[in-house]
Amino acid sequence: MAIQTRRSEDGRTLTIKIDGRFDFSTHQSFRDAYEHGDQEVSEYVIDMSDTTYLDSSALGMLLLLRDYAGGDSANIRIENCNSDVRRILTISNFEQLFAIR
Numbered sequence: 165m166a167i168q169t170r171r172s173e174d175g176r177t178l179t180i181k182i183d184g185r186f187d188f189s190t191h192q193s194f195r196d197a198y199e200h201g202d203q204e205v206s207e208y209v210i211d212m213s214d215t216t217y218l219d220s221s222a223l224g225m226l227l228l229l230r231d232y233a234g235g236d237s238a239n240i241r242i243e244n245c246n247s248d249v250r251r252i253l254t255i256s257n258f259e260q261l262f263a264i265r
């Protein structure tokens with residue numbers, strides 16, 4: 165499981181790419197991906213194009229990111245989910261909290 169980050173040229177968008185399983189074993193590396201950035205970041209993109217699995221702890225980590233990014237005013241997109249990941253997000257009503265594309 166690898167987590168990679170990429171900043172946009174203007175530094176305002178942070179993309180976090182999750183490869184493989186997104187579960188409790190990735191907790192610290194996921195938090196490190198966004199907590200050690202600077203305050204210029206105003207938008208977060210979670211790229212799940214290579215995410216094969218997520219569990220309830222991953223859902224909790226996404227909620228922690230949402231709180232960190234500003235709660236209801238957070239600008240977070242979850243992109244490129246496979247059908248299994250998308251189904252878990254839908255069942256969990258995450259479409260109410262995040263833009264999922």
